[in-house]
Amino acid sequence: MHALRSLNFLRSRVAAGFNCKVVLAQHPLVVDRQVQTRSERSKHTTEHVRGRRGRILDGTIDLTSEVYAKRLEYSKQLEAKYEQLMAVIRRGGGDKARERHTQKNKKVLPRERLKMLVDNDGEDFIEFSPFAGLGLQYGDVPAAGVITGVGWINGVPCMITANDATIKGGTLYPIGVKKQLRAQEIATLNRLPCVYIVDSGGAFLPLQADIFPGEDHGGRTFYNEAVMSSMKIPQVAIVCGSCTAGGAYVPTMADEAVIVKGIGTIFLGGPPLVYAAIGEVVSAEKLGGADLHCRVSGCTDHYAENEEEAFTIGRDIVNTLNVPSIYDTPSPQYEDPLFPAENLAAFATTGPNQDIDMHKVLAHIIDGSYFHEFKSLYGPTLITGFAHICGHLVGIVANQGSVSHNAALKGAHFVEICCQRDIPIIFLQNTTSSDSPEPADQQRGSEGNALRAKAKLMATIACAEVPKITVVVGGSYHTENLLMCGRSFDPKLLWIWPNATLGVQDDPRDAFYSTARLWDDGIILPQNTRQVLRKSLSVVKHFSESTTTKYGVLRM
Structure with a gap:
């Protein structure tokens, strides 16, 4: 799917008169560059340095020495711990929650959504703080309940925030709010377009005192959306699930919003609250689904039949942002370090x-x-x-x-x-x-x-x-x-x-x-x-x- 998408993107640039020769030859982030091998460089080391003030550093180490051997063994233990925790993080809310998410609710898992959105099936995605939320006083919250990181969409680096609805229905804990705000801070510092993959039940109410009232709490998310938009930092939302209570403002504060038919909903209070308040039985789709918000309220701008179409629309939106892409410039040439x-x-x-x-x-x-x-x-x-x-x-x-x-x-x-x-x-x-x-x-x-x-x-x-x-x-x-x-x-x-x-x-x-x-x-x-x-x-x-x-x- 991505190969076809990338090919179509390149064809469109050729049709528009862009020189795509370098694009086809190499991707600035992932394709191997034409670099000299270590043996080739060693033949020309003296010539390479002559006339330059710097020096080639000596990185030689004796891995059999007591200090380095001990450190290497310790590093292997830490790497094993790292991989073990990453496996826990990737499971999100656990096997039962993942099965309910995919089989009952007919939704795509958050990490699979990322692959559908970004270039290269997410190979270059830089994830931030995956271990956030582990071992806190209120328990373990894998990845703080929200995946954040930078992914390239049509060659444009974007800050991506994706709720994980397998963890307490995507509700936000205090650590999740902090992580989301850090993602927005990085986006602001680096002027990165923001894409929100929304599937959230709002605040985790038992901890609302640590989420709602302060200047660095949940409401700051919406403030940041408005301020970044005023700074011409694009804000895009893709609604792939519930947007309840405060979560409803993420797509409605965005510059453009996509919603998926049948699973995407936006409302301040869901059907149970409607029934409790006025005794009326109403479905989530009728109360705040894609048809209502695309045809009646105008809270969303793009109607998607399924998630695959939603992410295709999201990629198309990024393609209209009129911002630089890595495909617009040739990738730099460089040498590898002399040491592994x-x-x-x-x-x-x-x-x-x-x-x-x-x-x-x-x-x-x-x-x-x-x-x-x-x-x-x-x-x-x-x-x-x-x-x-x-x-x-x-x-x-x-x-x-x-x-x-x-x-x-x-x-x-x-x-x-x-x-x-x-x-x-x-x-x-x-x-x-x-x-x-x-x-x-x-x-x-x-x-x-x-x-x-x-x-x-x-x-x-x-x-x-x-x-x-x-x-x-x-x-x-x-x-x-x-x-x-x-x-x-x-x-x-x-x-x-x-x-x-x-x-x-x-x-x-x-x-x-x-x-x-x-x-x-x-x-x-x-x-x-x-x-x-x-x-x-x-x-x-x-x-x-x-x-x-x-x-x-x-x-x-």
């Missing part, structure tokens, strides 16, 4: 306050393992420099120990350069759980100087208007979490390795605790870091424009 991604698992720390050689980590992530380092001899506990990731030029800021006075000044200087040149910044966090003392040659003025330097680094990161992406690869603790663009400093995306620990000095929490509470945008396996960054950069750069960073008062 699988080895990144051997860098997964087994506890807090463990060092990671970030130069070696970078050698496994950046194009050609080639790094143009900035101020390599000054403030060496913070690595700064430029590299390419899958063809994208980025600035990199990575911990190589505690952030010292000099390291903080160097970091602030580098962030300013990235802002001046409109270059996205990747932060790789592995901070210590306590501030280390300054080296003897940096103790003039000592603590006060260090504090001012770190304040400068914080200020430059906070004010930086270029895209910022953070990956926590080890520890992430108190003030150094802030110095490395933690959650409170608004990175456009924040990922975390499964071995990571976060918190204040003596009370660190593991990655699964963190992600269950949406302290991050999701756990990623170390070996997937480069590919996740590739997709992340495609998202944050797609609609980006030249920016001007303005700073407040920086203490001298």
Whole structure:
């Protein structure tokens, strides 16, 4: 189905006079590019570097050494836990709920809906926080009851939110509201069109005090829809099930809405409430189905006979948004790193306050393992420099120990350069759980100087208007979490390795605790870091424009 859909899309572009040669040759996200093999590059290494200031990083590690072998074994255990939890998440509300959803209610499962909507059957879908909602005080809510992530529709990156009606009928828990609001925040930061696949029973009433009244509660969803629309960020809804109570406003606040005959309904109160109020028996379809809202109320704009047609209409709507598509530009050419991604698992720390050689980590992530380092001899506990990731030029800021006075000044200087040149910044966090003392040659003025330097680094990161992406690869603790663009400093995306620990000095929490509470945008396996960054950069750069960073008062 998707192959035919993509072919029809390309034919339409050819008919319109577009040059589709590069489109047919390669998809910028998924088709293998023409890259040199490692053996081919090794023959030309000297020539490749001659005349350039950077260097090829040495990523060689001994996997049989005690440290790396122990870390690799620990990483395998974490990966097994990750896969086990993902299997739970994919089952949604369980086998009985899934059977009721598909057999009795005749509806498509939410993850199958995603495949029908996006390009490539969802192969490139970036899911956010799949483990959110696990182990909370009110029990387990798989994926927080709502799937969120970025998928490409006709080459346009879109923020997609899909209710999972197999989990308590798609009702929203507090963690589900928080997850949905984070998705809208990411969409706003990156100007991503939003597509809502709606199948929701509204708020989970036993917890309504944590869902309804506050500025960051359920009502904020509708406020965000209106504000994003005013910012010319398109809002599209596809009604594939119930939209009850507050859920009814998602499609009615959207720019365009599709509804499916027979299963899509929109009303503030369903048939049971009508009967309780006035004693009238009415069907859900008659009360708020596709015919009523397409022919009478006008709450929806497109009538679909079935879900497949609904998602085809959704794709057609995205095709009319008049926004850039990845098919409009040729994909970048780049080299693979010299070292295999699988080895990144051997860098997964087994506890807090463990060092990671970030130069070696970078050698496994950046194009050609080639790094143009900035101020390599000054403030060496913070690595700064430029590299390419899958063809994208980025600035990199990575911990190589505690952030010292000099390291903080160097970091602030580098962030300013990235802002001046409109270059996205990747932060790789592995901070210590306590501030280390300054080296003897940096103790003039000592603590006060260090504090001012770190304040400068914080200020430059906070004010930086270029895209910022953070990956926590080890520890992430108190003030150094802030110095490395933690959650409170608004990175456009924040990922975390499964071995990571976060918190204040003596009370660190593991990655699964963190992600269950949406302290991050999701756990990623170390070996997937480069590919996740590739997709992340495609998202944050797609609609980006030249920016001007303005700073407040920086203490001298």
